[in-house]
Amino acid sequence: MTFIQKNGFKVFMHVFGSLIFLSLPVVFSPDFDESLNLIFISPFQRNFFTYLLLLGFFYINYYLLIPRFFTGRRYLIYFLLISIIFICVVLLPQIIFGFPRPHFGPHDMPPSGPPPHHHKAFDFFRFISFGPPVIQFIIILIFSIMLRLYDQLRHTEKEKAVAELSYLKAQINPHFLFNTLNSIYALSIEKSDATPSAVVKLSGIMRYIINEASQDMVSLEKEITYIRDYIELQKIRFGDTIRLVFSVDGRTEGLVISPLILITFIENAFKYGINPEKNSSIEISIRVEGSWLTLKTFNYKAANIIADETQSKLGLKNTLKRLNSIYPGTHTLTIDETEGAYSCELKINLI
Template sequence: MIKHFNGGPPTQYSHTVLVYLIGVISSLLFAINNRLRNVEKEKIQSELSFLKAQINPHFLFNTLNSIYALAIKKDDKTADAVVQLSELMRYIITNANDDVIALDKELNYIDNFIQLQKTRLGNTVKIKYELDGIVYGKCITPLILISFIENAFKHGVNPNQDSEININITILEDFLTLFVSNNKVDSVQSQSGIGLQNTIDRLNHLYPKNHELLIDDSQNKYTVTLKINIGC
């Protein structure tokens, strides 16, 4: 008598083939996922390089304008401004392309920028700058703070109006809080510019879960409050 079997336990060969197929599929999925991550990382790095390439000439242009204004007036502070410009450019050339930099170097860059603006603007604008906290042993991405400060000088200065700029940087443990405010005045530069938007894009790329940004654009004042993780 011939017996027909419609089913039964899988053979050892079937087990082996199944395990092999699962292994192949898992390896392919892992390779695809890893490749997608690398592509996304390369895309982000390319975007960041593009943003930095736009930011650096922007700073240079504004700083040279400041020196030019002093030279036209034959101001005695022109020499000091040239030294400040030299330090600004040295920082951009040697450190701006680094992924992270010591916080004290970034703050020194900001200080040079503010001092240069004070020299250029004189008594035409009230400038208040305060720094509180321990800066050493902390790290930050280069040029991530300066655009907010530069934006205040770009749109908050008019010799014929009440111009006031306040800058406060507070460091507490692994967090830095930057507060920048400026009175709204008539300005030939009516838009925020590519530098500010690029900085916001860089924050979203580099500090997606490690920063809080609040921008208050009221009728008479523009304020920015940025809290960012500066732990190395």
């Protein structure tokens, strides 16, 4: 959903909610049967105007008073302003449309016999709609505070998720970058034909992380290109010391994915699967079927102890949090670890 769509939906919900709220004094008015004459009846005018003031109070409290005074812990000023608004909401309708007073004219006497029976829910809403303004005011006050605090909590959680993503993006493995630069330096000394290609791929990786990965979603083709460049640089680093199988199958056009959501599993395959003392084997496959993406990795576990194992586990933990946040209920992760091998299978529904 785009920014314009999100804001359009929000405006629609505010307008719709306001209309529903303003319809309450109409629907539950004792004089509802009067049809268009209802707007000329003083008690209805007074009550409808009260609802207009309550609606205005809701938005003033939600957008101005709560963020500026309540959440700013300036409680004395906040409750002073609330008290002033409450007096206005209660007195203004009475001053403009007159104070309610009983009338006992011959045509206004209540009908004889038992009062008409109404459903309890109907009586409750009528009481809320035409009850004392203090009850209506307290309900609006509590609702606006709870709604604002809930929105602030959601905003905080979103900022936290963005911060975690930024942290993950900032976790460019310094060992990978350092070793890649060393490999490129060695290739340049040897005047290898692979030097320009290595520089271009490293440049593409850095450009992707700095520019593209700042978005919420990127095209799947760009994410796979980033992964491909990463794997090609690893090939340059380790040369013929590893047996590396990488494949991509399926149609990726039109699909988007959260950036850097796959790379952690691929990085771990290299971190845990490279043994400098003997040839290593790593298999990585990406398959797209419809809207489902499947990533599979397999590697034999290296006998040597990896120095940045803690960092690897932290990166995996952050990725799992992102998966649960961005793809809740639409992804599965299966990890199979034995004494000598490690494999994982990640499935994500990209729609």
